[in-house]
Amino acid sequence: MTSPPACPCGDIHELSAATRVAYENITAGLPETVTIAVDGRAWLVPRIYLAAHGVKADELPALAERYGFAPAPTFTCPCCGKETSHPTDIDQRYCGLCHWWTGDPDLGPPHLAAPCPERRGA
């Protein structure tokens, strides 16, 4: 049995057998961090920290500072300039303001060529 990865809090958590099985099932094949967004900012939170402690949204900014959680990548819409940190939007390069996949090279240009009420400076 492998030991769980070190937690940012500095402890090696002795997870109960059931928790560890759940953790390993959930994390199999997935990145070791989860993107969690709060108030338009997002962080990559280690899964081991989530499994051991859980995270409340209103505590996340302070925890991120204390433990140095990495900021999640953001996506800036080339049309309207809106920055999003919503994980699904980033994955899909989708802008919630334009309602279009403005960051997708296959889908963005048609939208950018079209008039858009959200476009900055239009």
Ligand SMILES: [Zn+2]
């Ligand atoms: Zn911990």
Ligand SMILES: [Zn+2]
């Ligand atoms: Zn946009």
Ligand SMILES: [Zn+2]
């Ligand atoms: Zn647009």
